[in-house]
Structure formats: structure tokens, C-alpha cells
Amino acid sequence: MRLDKLLAMEAFTRVVETGSFTRSAQALRLPKATLTNLIQQLEASLGVRLLNRTTRRVSVTSEGAAYYERCAAILAQVGEADDFVTLRHATARGRIRVQAPTLMARLVIVPGLEKFAARYPQIEVELHSSERRVDLVEEGIDCAIWSGPLEDTSLVARPIGHLFVSTCAAPSYLARHGKPLHPDELARHPCIARVAPWEGVQPWVFERDTVRAVVTPRGPFSFDDENSYLAAAESGLGIAQIPAYVLKDAMERATLDFVLGEWNAEPLPIHVVYPQRRHLSAKIRGFVDWIVGFLGEHDAIQLRSTLPGRS
Numbered sequence: 001m002r003l004d005k006l007l008a009m010e011a012f013t014r015v016v017e018t019g020s021f022t023r024s025a026q027a028l029r030l031p032k033a034t035l036t037n038l039i040q041q042l043e044a045s046l047g048v049r050l051l052n053r054t055t056r057r058v059s060v061t062s063e064g065a066a067y068y069e070r071c072a073a074i075l076a077q078v079g080e081a082d083d084f085v086t087l088r089h090a091t092a093r094g095r096i097r098v099q100a101p102t103l104m105a106r107l108v109i110v111p112g113l114e115k116f117a118a119r120y121p122q123i124e125v126e127l128h129s130s131e132r133r134v135d136l137v138e139e140g141i142d143c144a145i146w147s148g149p150l151e152d153t154s155l156v157a158r159p160i161g162h163l164f165v166s167t168c169a170a171p172s173y174l175a176r177h178g179k180p181l182h183p184d185e186l187a188r189h190p191c192i193a194r195v196a197p198w199e200g201v202q203p204w205v206f207e208r209d210t211v212r213a214v215v216t217p218r219g220p221f222s223f224d225d226e227n228s229y230l231a232a233a234e235s236g237l238g239i240a241q242i243p244a245y246v247l248k249d250a251m252e253r254a255t256l257d258f259v260l261g262e263w264n265a266e267p268l269p270i271h272v273v274y275p276q277r278r279h280l281s282a283k284i285r286g287f288v289d290w291i292v293g294f295l296g297e298h299d300a301i302q303l304r305s306t307l308p309g310r311s
Helices: 005-018 021-028 032-046 062-088 102-119 171-177 183-188 226-234 244-252 282-296
Strands: 051-053 058-060 094-100 123-129 143-147 155-163 165-169 193-196 204-208 211-215 240-243 268-275
Touching (some): 005 032, 005 062, 094 102, 094 282, 102 123, 102 143, 102 240, 102 282, 143 282, 165 171, 226 244, 240 244, 268 282
Parallel strands (some): 094 123
Antiparallel strands (some): 155 268, 204 211
């Protein structure tokens, strides 16, 4: 069977990037046996070993490392050529894999996908909701929406705006314990902590006029996923900090109320990120451009609307 050189090169680059035949086959939607055969045919045609394989790991040889750099450049050029034709005909099609925080996905992005589908009817979106900062290349994610500081400089990051957070508690909790009037008083209250997988418990930062206060939330409960965190706050387990767009919905349902309304919690930057090396196809560019515009104009995300009952 004749070797599909471009497909074999793409399979090889994915294995180098992920360190796994299984994950590479999943990302390319190929049977693992087919991907393995492509690599073997590629090595046979070149007359060199590109990868060292054991039962536990895959590593690239010195020849493979040099070949990878050239394959990556060639595949990027092929992608650019495809993009030139695709963009000229204004057609973006195919499936993309997107990762976003759970509550933002449920309350903001999913309700907006109808507008996206109307603009790009031939793009299929596979949305993964998670608080983890996944390895985009390893897990085959085309782009992700992340809030908070960025530390991975290998990613392209397009700023969207800021995620505004608010301090709050359930009416049942406030009826039992009262409202704190200053961030220093939080030391006497159980606070529900968010555990970020990439940096542990996140501190709460407050500002009022020129005064700044930093509080480490302490209490018997902490959560790493947004749904559980929100449920804990609404159940009256303590004081919490949640995105303003979530609090707006909760206040309309009368499950949460403001705490420390005169103290502004420090907002977090929001970015859409994607791998730097990977060619940005028309379908990915279409989604990235849409999500930047959509979230950049979203009243609740950008805090253009007033939260009810703020005190």
C-alpha cells in the first residue's frame, strides 16, 4: 500500500507532541493499528528509526527530533495553503474541540451557540467543561477559555476581558451568622475555598478606594469544581466568591445575596488560548474570533448590567 506521506508526518508529529500512540490515534480519529503502521512505513521509507518505543513510554531519537522540526514546518505551510483557499471561499467546516469552565459553559457559552451555528453552519463544536487547565496538545483540544493568570508561554493567548467575581452567601447563612462589614471579619466566618488544580487554594483580594485586603479563605469545605462550589454556597455552608454572572442568576432565584458589596473583589483576566505551533485552520479561527467577540460583548461577563439588590 502506498504511503500517505502527509498523513504519516502528521501522525509522527502528534506522537512526538503527546508521547503516546493511543492519544495521537484518538486525536487524529484513526485506529491505533493504522497510526502505528503509518509510523512504521514512514521509518522504512526514510531508512532511520524516528521513535524509541517501550511498553511504558515513547521517546524521539536524535534523527526523529530533527525530522520533527521539518515536519512541523511543512504541515504549517500546508495548513496555510488550505486556509488561503478556504478563507477565499468563506467556508469553515469540520469539528473542533473546545474546553471551558463548567459554569461559563452552561450559563454563557451554550446559550450563545445558536448564534455561532447560524454564522458557521458547517462547524461542529465538541465542548468539554472542566476547571482543569488541560494540556491542549496532549488531549487534542483546539482552543480553551481560561480565567486567571497565564503561566504557559508556549500558548497563544487572546484577551477577552475580565471575569468579575462577587462575595456572597445564602440568605439562610446570613440569617444565622450576620453579614461581615470588612474583609478582616471573614476570619470569624467559615469561607468556602476554591482549590485550583494549577495553584492550590486561591486567595481573595479586595479593594475599596485605595485600600487593598488579601484574605485566604478558611473553612471546613473546599471544592475544585464550580458546580459543587456553587451548590455549597447555596446550601449555606459558608461565604463564597463566584463570578458575577453566576451571582446574578442566583440572586434572581433568591438563593444567594451580596456580602461586602462595597469592597470590589479583584477581577481575573479571561483569555482564549490555543497551541502556538499548530496551524490555525479556518474552523478554529472562526470559533476564536466568535468567542472573543461574543464574550467581549456579553453584559454579564463584562459587568455592563447591574446586579439586583446590591448592598
